[in-house]
Amino acid sequence: MQVAAGRATRTLGPLKRVANYLDRHLGIVFLIPGMLILAVTLTYPILSNLWTSFTNKHLIYPGADWVGFENYRVTFTDPNFYRALVNSGVWTVSSIVLQVVLGLAAALLLNAKVRGQAFFRLAMIVPYAFPTVTIALIWRWMLNSVYGVFNFMLMGVGIIDKPIAWLSSMQYSMAVVVLVNVWFGYPLFALGLLAGLQAIPAEHFEVARIEGASPLQTLRHVILPGIKTILGILVVLRTIWVFNSFDLIYLLTGGGPRGATETLPIYAYRIGWDYGFISQTTAIAVLLFIVLAIFAAIYFRLSSADSESAV
Amino acid sequence: MTLSRTSKAFVYVGLAVFALFSLFPLYWMLASSIRPYAELVSTPPRLFSTSFDISSYVTVLRSSPFLQMFWNTLVVSVITTVVTVLFGAMAGYSLARMRFRGRLVISRSVLLAYIFPQILLVVPLFVAMVNLGLANTYTGLILTYLTFSFPFCMWMLTAYFQSVPLELEQAALIDGASNLGVFWRIVLPLARPGLAASAIFTFIHAWNEFLYALVLLNSQGNQTLSIGLYRMIGGELMRWAELLASTSMMVLPILVAFLLLQRHFVAGLTAGAVKG
Numbered sequence: 001m002q003v004a005a006g007r008a009t010r011t012l013g014p015l016k017r018v019a020n021y022l023d024r025h026l027g028i029v030f031l032i033p034g035m036l037i038l039a040v041t042l043t044y045p046i047l048s049n050l051w052t053s054f055t056n057k058h059l060i061y062p063g064a065d066w067v068g069f070e071n072y073r074v075t076f077t078d079p080n081f082y083r084a085l086v087n088s089g090v091w092t093v094s095s096i097v098l099q100v101v102l103g104l105a106a107a108l109l110l111n112a113k114v115r116g117q118a119f120f121r122l123a124m125i126v127p128y129a130f131p132t133v134t135i136a137l138i139w140r141w142m143l144n145s146v147y148g149v150f151n152f153m154l155m156g157v158g159i160i161d162k163p164i165a166w167l168s169s170m171q172y173s174m175a176v177v178v179l180v181n182v183w184f185g186y187p188l189f190a191l192g193l194l195a196g197l198q199a200i201p202a203e204h205f206e207v208a209r210i211e212g213a214s215p216l217q218t219l220r221h222v223i224l225p226g227i228k229t230i231l232g233i234l235v236v237l238r239t240i241w242v243f244n245s246f247d248l249i250y251l252l253t254g255g256g257p258r259g260a261t262e263t264l265p266i267y268a269y270r271i272g273w274d275y276g277f278i279s280q281t282t283a284i285a286v287l288l289f290i291v292l293a294i295f296a297a298i299y300f301r302l303s304s305a306d307s308e309s310a311v
Numbered sequence: 312m313t314l315s316r317t318s319k320a321f322v323y324v325g326l327a328v329f330a331l332f333s334l335f336p337l338y339w340m341l342a343s344s345i346r347p348y349a350e351l352v353s354t355p356p357r358l359f360s361t362s363f364d365i366s367s368y369v370t371v372l373r374s375s376p377f378l379q380m381f382w383n384t385l386v387v388s389v390i391t392t393v394v395t396v397l398f399g400a401m402a403g404y405s406l407a408r409m410r411f412r413g414r415l416v417i418s419r420s421v422l423l424a425y426i427f428p429q430i431l432l433v434v435p436l437f438v439a440m441v442n443l444g445l446a447n448t449y450t451g452l453i454l455t456y457l458t459f460s461f462p463f464c465m466w467m468l469t470a471y472f473q474s475v476p477l478e479l480e481q482a483a484l485i486d487g488a489s490n491l492g493v494f495w496r497i498v499l500p501l502a503r504p505g506l507a508a509s510a511i512f513t514f515i516h517a518w519n520e521f522l523y524a525l526v527l528l529n530s531q532g533n534q535t536l537s538i539g540l541y542r543m544i545g546g547e548l549m550r551w552a553e554l555l556a557s558t559s560m561m562v563l564p565i566l567v568a569f570l571l572l573q574r575h576f577v578a579g580l581t582a583g584a585v586k587g
Contacts, residue, residue: 026490027409031417034402034465041458042424045435052434102329109325112314116326122573123330126337129569131519133537134558137544138340141551149339152355187333244428247521251541265430273526278434285431296423 053283059276071283081284083259084267090174091181091263092243096235098182103189104231108223110190111197121194124187136251139180143167168257177252177261184248185238192234196227229302236299240292264288340562344368344555351552367552368560377557379532380539383449387535388517391453395460395513396506403468404494408480424462429522432458437526446527452535455523460516464509471505472498511572518565536561 012020022029053071057064075081110121127135142150145165154160166176200222208218246265249255255262255270262270264284272281314322343351347364350357371377406414436455437446445451475498483493499506521537528534534542540557543550 020489023489023491026494027405030401030405030494033398034405034461035417037398037457037461038424041436041454041461042427042432045432045439045458046427048435048438049431052438057438105325106329109322109329112318112322114314114319114322114326120326120330122570124333125573126333126566126570129515129566130337130562131537131565132521133519133540134340134562135336137540137554137558138336140544141343141555142336142339147352147354147356147551149356149358155355183332183336190329244430246429251521251544265428268430269433269522272434278438281430282434285428285434288428289431292428293423300419 049282049285052279053286055279057279057282059272059278064279067279071277071280072287074280075283075287080259080262080267084262084264087174087259087261088243088263091178091249091261092239094178095181095185095242096239098178099186099189099238100231100235102182102186104193106186106190107193107197110194121191124190127184128187130184132247133251135180135184136248139176139252140167143176167253170257170260173253173257173260177249180252181242181245181248185242188238189234192230193227196230197223200226232302233299236295236302240295240299243292243295244288337562337566340555341559343551344559348552365556367556371553371556371560375543375553375557376531376534376539377536377560380534380536381560383533384518384535384537387449387452387456388514390449391456391460391517392510392513394453395457395464396510399461399464399468399509400499400502400506402465404472404498406465406469407472424458427458429459433522433526436523440527447530447533449533452524452527455527456517456520460513464513467509467512468502468505471502471508475501507572511569515565515569 052064054066054068055064056067056070106124110117110124130138142148143166145151145163145168148163148166150166151160151163155163164172166172204222204226205218208222213221244265246269249261249263250266250269253261255266265288268281268284268288271284272278342360344367345363345365346360347362348367350360350362406417432455436458440446440448440451440455443451445454479497479501480493483497484490488496519537520535521541524535524538525541528538536557540554540561543554543557
């Protein structure tokens with residue numbers, strides 16, 4: 001090896017030597033483009049966002065002056081901010097709880113050994129391929145107050161007796177946007193939890209069966225402990241995602257009617273792009289990030305408890 | 312574990328309910344899009360119909376910029392996917408194999424990047440693209456798409472490369488292959504499922520993306536489908552026939568691709584994303 005390598009180097013031209021040098025340091029060379037991308041698309045914007053949040057930059061008027069904590073003060077004294085905060089809480093918690101319940105039920109059904117599982121698994125993840133704008137349009141069509149099939153189905157089974165304008169109703173709009181989000185998101189829980197279920201050793205189920213455990217006891221003592229970690233990780237990741245999500249609600253209701261579905265990201269967007277106060281948008285974004293950092297810390301805790309090799 | 316007849320029936324009913332819930336909107340979109348207009352707006356709607364009418368598709372293809380927008384979206388999504396997977400694989404391999412200080416810091420901050428709210432980045436990215444003269448261009452849009460696709464794919468691929476056994480690589484190195492040769496000829500082929508998963512992930516996200524395109528693209532000719540369809544919602548009177556035809560044509564290609572490749576996607580999702 002040593003000899004061969006030495007002879008090879010002597011007969012090589014300068015170009016080849018550079019190539020060899022790069023190859024020996026491939027680990028760093030490979031990282032450079034990625035780190036550049038991250039620097040340009042993430043590090044710079046985040047720092048710039050933080051800076052902007054202390055200025056009075058406007059969408060249209062040029063220039064910006066330092067205003068200290070003014071944007072934060074304005075945000076904390078805006079009643080709409082608190083309404084959006086509450087809406088975000090309702091939207092996130094109810095979406096996640098329902099997605100976990102449906103996802104777990106679906107995962108348990110998919111884990112039962114019956115024929116045709118592959119088809120059902122495929123059927124369930126179909127919503128994932130839908131672009132958000134099409135999800136919004138299809139559901140707006142189904143929830144339409146005049147032609148919508150949703151109303152006629154509910155009237156058919158006697159749940160309601162006259163059509164409801166779901167998306168423009170103060171009372172129901174939040175419930176239906178959550179419904180749409182659950183439709184979209186439960187399959188990801190189902191697949192993740194299915195992977196967790198399949199990792200539980202068959203003997204554990206066998207023991208539970210021999211000891212005559214009821215299905216509920218099996219759920220509590222075999223299934224839940226077996227999927228605890230993966231469930232925790234999924235919940236944290238999805239919570240972050242749902243909390244951040246902008247386009248589904250924006251495309252379904254635009255945050256309306258009268259702010260009934262306006263969550264924090266939509267509130268932040270409207271302040272910046274409808275009213276032009278983009279410095280205030282950046283301040284709200286910083287506040288959002290602080291909340292999310294807490295979730296991220298929980299996630300890192302959970303995932304490093306799961307395995308040593310976790311990155 | 313064998314199941315009794317009754318519990319089998321119970322499982323099937325349960326699975327059927329879930330499948331129906333997931334698939335009905337797809338069915339309803341396609342069924343509505345090929346109905347004659349009179350039937351589309353008749354109430355109560357009929358669940359099944361035997362009359363077909365594809366005139367709304369013809370209208371959309373003939374007299375709306377749908378094809379142009381379709382092409383725009385395709386170009387943006389393909390370039391984003393190629394750039395992401397190429398650089399993501401390089402960086403992911405580096406993080407998975409090379410030992411150097413700060414490796415954990417890098418991989419963690421990459422994951423942190425994944426949780427940044429889009430809304431946190433939208434103002435600075437918008438301002439930066441305006442300053443760079445890239446507002447209203449695909450280059451600008453693709454750069455912003457890398458903010459969500461690159462960190463996630465790099466993270467997913469790092470996990471994937473870690474699961475590829477080292478022995479093959481070591482054997483090739485002993486045989487005198489260069490590091491680059493090992494990566495190109497041994498590691499990448501082995502990691503094909505992971506690459507496929509991150510490619511699908513990136514492509515779907517780029518194809519679907521809405522907020523950045525809404526903020527960055529504002530001339531008529533360069534709109535992506537997400538924005539184009541959103542602007543079609545605009546008017547006082549929703550033109551449902553055309554909207555549903557456009558929606559179907561936006562969904563179908565991505566749905567077909569997804570179903571063909573979903574095995575990789577699910578594997579990648581469980582290997583990379585879920586295991587962390």
